[in-house]
Amino acid sequence: MANIEEFHEDFIQSVLSDSESRGLMKAQSFFELVCEDLMQVGDLTNNYQMAEFVKTGIEVYGYDFDEDRRIFTLINFHFFQEDSIQTLTRNQIMTKIKRIKKFTNLSIEGLHYDLEETSDAYSLAFNIHRHSSNKIIDKFRFLVLTDGKMTKSISSIPNDLVKEIPCEHQIIDIEYLFNIYKSENSSGSFEIEMDVPYLEVQSKSKEYQSYLGILDGEQLFQIYDEYGQKLLEQNVRTFLQFRGGVNKGIKNTIQYKPDMFFAYNNGITATATYVETKDNYITKIRDLQIVNGGQTTSAIYAAKKNSKLDISNVSVQMKLSVVKNIEKKAEFVSSVSQYANTQNKVNKSDFFSNSPFHKEMKDYSKKVWVATRGGSQKRTHWFYERVRGEYLNEQAYLTPAKKKQFQIENPKSQLIEKTFLAKSENSWDRKPHIVAKGAQYSFEEFANSVTDTLEKNELAITENYFRDAVAKVILFRATEKIVSKASWYQNAFRSQTVAYSIALLSEKVRKMKVYLDFSGIWKDQRLPPELTNLLKVITKEVYDGLTNPPAGSANIAQWSKKELCWNEIKGIKIDLLPIRKLLITTEEAKYEEKSGIKEKALDTGIEIQSFIVKTNFEVWIQLYSYYSSNRTLTITQRDILRKYSEGRIGLPSEKQSKVLYNLYQKATKEGWEA
Structure with a gap:
């Protein structure tokens, strides 16, 4: 590091x-x-x-x-x-x-x-x-x-x-x-001193150690008061105040039957990277993350803070799991969070950190080269950074020569952060009011959209998708430059103007039932002059519209977060005639999409077959043994796995390979190790 x-x-x-x-x-x-x-x-x-x-x-x-x-x-x-x-x-x-x-x-x-x-x-x-x-x-x-x-x-x-x-x-x-x-790239960042009685749960797991503890209301209040959202950093829930039925129930229990809180409430599920104990008490916890029970925590806090209720008689059970392998901290916290919340309604974006989307984007960012331009002989990549610090980490152990080569092939100007990608995608997807709400809201919306797309088609993230995503990032950055340099710009509401301008362009293109050809932007790595000139017109119109809200909506920052604002802005008239050469028909766009999916399906099939053949034969024998002990498989799945583990299938077909690969992945997620 x-x-x-x-x-x-x-x-x-x-x-x-x-x-x-x-x-x-x-x-x-x-x-x-x-x-x-x-x-x-x-x-x-x-x-x-x-x-x-x-x-x-x-x-x-x-x-x-x-x-x-x-x-x-x-x-x-x-x-x-x-x-x-x-x-x-x-x-x-x-x-x-x-x-x-x-x-x-x-x-x-x-x-x-x-x-x-x-x-x-x-x-x-x-x-x-x-x-x-x-x-x-x-x-x-x-x-x-x-x-x-x-x-x-x-x-x-x-x-x-x-x-x-x-x-x-x-x-x-x-x-x-x-x-x-x-803290984002290794171990954690904060420690909490406490005094919590506990029972140690006996386990032979090499991955974690668990404890059952009892927190009183005051302890939980003080911890949240000091650390706030840091405790809920990776939690899948957000506090909804006392509007929801669950939180009203928590408040009523605290107010009228605090001695029954322990019996009525499920408590909290938490993770950590280290604990210290003394005389049957947990005295210190490092990197505490409440992955289930965010509502309970916030409700107890608000009961005292806002409603001035007595929480001294409230007792909360805590199931604490301490990860033993720090390198697997993020994966461990995410998995515990996911399974701890399976009985509750959660957003699809809550588990997006484990989505195959990130792997696909990372893979394409490493293998897709940007065409040389302007006489340069250097070919480069766009570097997709899922977690802040990845770009720096990949250079940490390189020799000076290798580090220089890495920086030439992956210039800092071609780094894409996931939150910035979300802004550019949401803007083109005509959701500028979501972008205006801030990075977290924008990212959640993007995560939900991508998850929906992958549920419909697991091959949706193709090389063409990656190229178009980069082109939209280029579009977003170029529009920011246009606004920043404009004579009418008064150093306020740039981000809102950019998001709304791109959304307005997208809306007008969609209404004509055509598509903007992003391949040209990808090829040249910049906007065509015609599009730049049109955006100069659009951004001025949008800025004037945003800074002249209707009566009663003088707070522009808040006005821009409302869908009503978007409905007003998208009524602005824009002539797309100057960029007619950059627009393609629906048939052309669908052809490009199908070609990308077909090409990816071929690549994926070959990769899976290669994985099956290269994996040690003993692994498949162990996997069959794993599924043989009270595991429900379809007749086809069991037949393919049994025959392959017995050596009765020489070179598995693409279909057989996919069955074997899915069984392998499923078992691994369940904790099986060869």
Whole structure:
């Protein structure tokens, strides 16, 4: 794994590449990349918004409101953009915090009355004023982001008050970001000290050790109060407050029969990477993840926090599984989460991390070359990054020469992150209001859509699909550049304008019952001039439409999240005549799709046959033995597996190979090992 200096170098290159490819200022790219990471690990919620306001003595760039914990976060940053890691001094830190506090004070007093209603800063100032007036802010949190390292002369910054509301301070520096990278690519990132009685479950498994523990309501409250969404980072449920029947039942039990909570409630299922025990008590847990029981946790927390109920007599059972092989942590947590929730209704996107989609995209990203252009003799790949840090990890143990070759073949500018892919796909799929809700909502929508597609056709992710997906990423980035450089752009609502513009183009193409030929964009790795010129027209029309919402919808950021907004924007008239040469008929599009699926089916069939033949013969004997002990197989499945394990089938046909392969995969998922 990379060290902090290598991580810093890669991070700065990511900022520079992102800035250049999307037409953003370097500081904007830095800010967005850091905030995306903080959202992924639960330091920011899905409510996060960008909002820039800079004047003498005042400075803020974004905000977040955790409705559950009633914490309002304001964000500032200091971007060094140096080759080596710089030190963020005490004076720099205190200046940044002082400027945030001044904005907060002025906002509580009514700063929004002096701001333009269609600006991001207006939304921020208005929300601070409204929430503080309604007394629903229990704490302010001031974040300062930096690509430097916080000075060692500051061990902590004392908590303070803003208009009688407590505030705390946090510096997100390069070491903090490096720890996020390490936690996503190896072991975890935080430890919780506790005092929980337990029983150890006897097991011979080499994968995990289980414990049964009892938490009281106060313990669970304190843990969630401190760590919040980090505990639910990989949980498949989200808290729905007390609107749903389940949560109403939990609240009623806490309020009227707290002593019966243990009997009535299923408790929580959790995972960890390490525990310490003493005198029959769990004293420390590392990387606690609540994979089932998110509603229980949040309901107990809200019962005390919002409803002021007594939770001291509430007891909650905890089934804790500790993974022994840290390298399989992500897979283990995902599997436990999936099986723990099989009796509950969950979204298809909840288990998307294990979808074959990622493997397909990764495989194509490694084998599909981009055509050389502009006289260059270097052929390159688009690198699909499923988890932040994969690009850096693949270079960690390469020699200098091999590392240079890797970077030439996989330039940073051709890196695709899954959340960015989701934005570009959802925009073209005419869901700009979903994109406007934020990265997490957008990704969930994309995951559901892909899962539906794969359920209908497991061969849907073809090489053509990959090429078109890259072309849409190119389209999205190019549109961002067009907006950023436009004379009419006022440095606000760029992301909404981009998503809505692409969606509007897609809508008009769809209404003509034709398709945009993405193969040309893939071939040239840029937009044709005709399309660029048309997008200059579309983005101006969309921006004007978004920034002039109907009466009662002055908050543009919120207005853009509504389907009603999309219905308004898609009524804008656009002439597609300038790009008529780039449009293809339905028949042509279907032919391309069928050709891609046919080609993939051939490749897949050959790969499966090769796997069957190359797998040690003893494995198939063991697999037959596994299925022979009380395993239900169809007559055909059992016959093929028995004959092959007995050596009665020489070279299995494509159909026989697929049967054997599916049985092998099914057994492996059930825990069987040869």
